[in-house]
Amino acid sequence: MTRVYNFSAGPAALPVEVLQQARDEMLDYRGSGMSVMETSHRGREFSEIAETAESDLRELLGITEDYTVLFLQGGATLQFAAAPLNLAGPEARADYVVTGSWGKKAIAEAGKHCEAHVAASSADTAFDRVPERAGWDTDPGAAFLHYTSNETIGGVEFHDVPESGDVPLVVDMSSNILSRPIDVSRFGLIYAGAQKNIGPAGLTIVILRRDLLARCRDSLPNMLNYSVHAAAGSMSNTPPTYAWYIAGLTFAWLKRQGGLAAMAEVNDRKAAHLYGAVDASGFYSNPVEPASRSRMNVPFVLANPELDATFLSEAADEGLVTLKGHRSVGGMRASIYNAMPYEGVAALVQFMSEFERRRG
Ligand SMILES: *Cc1c(COP(=O)(O)O)cnc(C)c1O
Numbered sequence: 001m002t003r004v005y006n007f008s009a010g011p012a013a014l015p016v017e018v019l020q021q022a023r024d025e026m027l028d029y030r031g032s033g034m035s036v037m038e039t040s041h042r043g044r045e046f047s048e049i050a051e052t053a054e055s056d057l058r059e060l061l062g063i064t065e066d067y068t069v070l071f072l073q074g075g076a077t078l079q080f081a082a083a084p085l086n087l088a089g090p091e092a093r094a095d096y097v098v099t100g101s102w103g104k105k106a107i108a109e110a111g112k113h114c115e116a117h118v119a120a121s122s123a124d125t126a127f128d129r130v131p132e133r134a135g136w137d138t139d140p141g142a143a144f145l146h147y148t149s150n151e152t153i154g155g156v157e158f159h160d161v162p163e164s165g166d167v168p169l170v171v172d173m174s175s176n177i178l179s180r181p182i183d184v185s186r187f188g189l190i191y192a193g194a195q196k197n198i199g200p201a202g203l204t205i206v207i208l209r210r211d212l213l214a215r216c217r218d219s220l221p222n223m224l225n226y227s228v229h230a231a232a233g234s235m236s237n238t239p240p241t242y243a244w245y246i247a248g249l250t251f252a253w254l255k256r257q258g259g260l261a262a263m264a265e266v267n268d269r270k271a272a273h274l275y276g277a278v279d280a281s282g283f284y285s286n287p288v289e290p291a292s293r294s295r296m297n298v299p300f301v302l303a304n305p306e307l308d309a310t311f312l313s314e315a316a317d318e319g320l321v322t323l324k325g326h327r328s329v330g331g332m333r334a335s336i337y338n339a340m341p342y343e344g345v346a347a348l349v350q351f352m353s354e355f356e357r358r359r360g
Contacts (some may be wrong), residue, residue, distance in 0.1 A: 005344035008322035008334040009152055009297060010175070011195040016247045018339075020321035036245045041238055045163070045218075046245075050233075057230070058097075060254055063184050063207060070226065071205040071234040071244050076193040078172045079204060083170050083189060086216045086226045088143035089116035095119035095142045097162070098125040099292075100173055101328065110146070119145065127154045135160055141147040144168045144188055150176035150294050152196065153326045157294035168212060171278045176296050177205070177256030178254060179338060180208060180264030190323070194243060197296070197337045199250050202241035205292040254338070263338050269294040270336050270345040277349040284352060301331030303332030307359055308332070318351050320344075 006013040020299035025359045029036050032045050039045050054069050063069060071079075096107040098121040121138040124128050129220050138145055145164045150157040152175040159185065161193050162169070167314035168188025177192040184190065196199035208226055228236050258262060275293060278284045278300050286293070286300045302308060308324075308331065315323055325331040336345055 001321070004349060005320040005340070005346075006322050007320065007334045007340070007348070009196070009326070009333060010193070011201050012197070012335055012337050013254065013339040014174065014199065014246070014251065015253050015339045021249055022246060023175065029144055035099065039241070041241050046241055049245050049248055050239075053122050053244060053251055055200060056248065056251035056255060057205070058262055060178060060251060061184055061207070066210055067184060068208050068213070068230040070227075070229045071206065071239055071247075073099055073202060073240055074223075075201070075204055076172055076191060077105070079172070079191040079206065080106045080222050081113060082206075082226070083144070083146065083191070084110040084113040084272075085224055086219055087170065087189065087212060089215075089217065090114060092143040093136050093138075093139055093140040093141070095145045095167070097121070097131070097136065097145070097147040098123065099130055099148055099156045099158075100154035101184055101326075102151055102153070102174070103148040104145060105258040106148065108205075117142070122156070126287070126319070127151065127156060128287055129292040130156060130158050136162075138164070138167070140165055140167060142167050144170045145170070146170040148172045150174075150296055152294075152297050152334075152335075153299075154330060155288050155294040155297045155299040156292050157296065159291070164194075165212075168209065169326045175335075175337075176294070178260060178263065179296060189198060194247055197339075199247035200243045200279065200337055201278055202240045202265045203247055206302060213261070259350045266342060267295045267336070267338070270340065270342055271298065273342075273349055274298050274345050279350055280298050281353070281356055281360075297333055299323075299325055299329055299331060299333045299336045303360070310359065311355060314355060315348075315351055318347070320348050320351055325346075336354065 010145050035070040052355045061182040064270045092114050095117050097119055107116050119138045122131050145167050147178045170189040173190050174192045175196040178197050192205045194203035213227045222228045262345050278286050325333040
C-alpha cells in the first residue's frame with residue numbers, strides 16, 4: 001500500500017492512525033458484531049461514541065457549559081442561512097467582514113434572510129488581507145458580526161479574534177478549526193464543515209452560546225432551528241453517524257498529539273517552511289500580505305504558468321497530489337491541515353526547489 005501526501009483543500013487528508021482505527025473497527029465495532037454505520041443512533045454503542053466525541057471536542061477547545069455543541073448536516077453552506085435565520089431575522093441588521101470567496105457566499109445567502117451589511121471588505125485589494133479593525137463600519141445594535149477565520153481559496157487568515165463589543169461574534173471556522181487554541185468565550189456562534197480539519201464530509205459542527213437559543217423562532221424549519229437540534233442532542237432526526245464517529249477518532253488523535261497548543265506549534269512550523277521557500281525563490285510567489293497569510297491553505301503561482309501542468313504531473317510522480325489551485329485563482333494551492341505531517345511539507349518544499357532548478 002502506498003499513501004500519498006494529499007494537499008487537497010477538502011475533503012482533505014485524515015490522520016493515518018484514524019483511518020487505521022476505523023479499518024480495524026469496521027466489521028465488528030468493539031464486539032457489537034456490526035459496523036458503526038449499521039448501528040442505531042439511539043443504541044448504546046453510538047450514544048457512547050457521540051458523548052465521547054462531544055466531551056473530547058469540549059476538552060480540546062475549552063468549551064464551557066454556557067455553550068451547546070451540535071453535530072449537524074448541510075455543510076457550512078447551510079449555516080450561511082441558519083445563522084441569520086436563527087440569530088437575526090428579516091428586520092435585523094447583521095454585519096459581515098468579507099475577506100474572500102466564502103465570506104462573499106456567506107453574505108449573499110444572509111441577504112435573503114436579514115439586512116446583511118458589509119462592515120469591511122478587502123475586495124479592492126483582491127482579498128489579499130484582513131482589513132484593519134479600526135476601519136470597520138460596525139453597528140453596536142447589529143444582531144451579530146460575522147467573519148471567515150480562514151479563507152480556504154485565497155489563503156487569508158485572521159490571526160486574532162476581532163473585537164465585537166456586546167455584539168455576538170459569528171465565525172465560519174471551517175478550514176482552521178482545531179488548528180490552534182482559541183478562546184471560545186469570545187464567540188456567540190462558531191460553525192465548521194468537518195471535511196477540512198475534522199473528518200468526512202457530511203458533518204457540520206456548531207458551537208452556540210446557549211443564551212442565543214432564545215432568539216430561534218418556532219416558525220423556522222426544524223432542520224434549521226438550533227433550538228430544536230439542541231433540545232434533541234443533535235438527534236431530532238438521524239444524524240450523520242459514521243462521520244460523527246470518525247470526527248470522534250480525530251478528536252482522540254488530537255488529544256494524543258498533545259492538544260491544540262501542540263498542533264499550533266507544528267502548523268506554524270509547516271507554514272513557515274513553505275512560505276519561506278516561496279519567498280526565497282524568484283520562481284514561486286504568494287500574493288497575500290504576510291500578516292494575513294493562512295497557515296492552512298498556501299496558494300502560490302509559478303513565474304511561468306505554462307509550466308503548471310508539468311509541475312502538477314511531476315509532483316504527482318513524487319506522491320505529492322491535489323496541488324492544483326482553485327479554478328477561480330489558478331496556480332497551485334497546498335492545503336496543510338492538521339493531518340498533513342511536517343514531513344509532507346518538507347517533501348513538497350524539496351520538490352519545489354528541484355523543479356525550479358530544473359525548469360526555472
Ligand atoms: C469548504 C468551506 C465552506 C463550504 O463548506 P460545505 O461544507 O461544502 O458547505 C464554507 N466556508 C469555508 C471557509 C470553507 O472552507
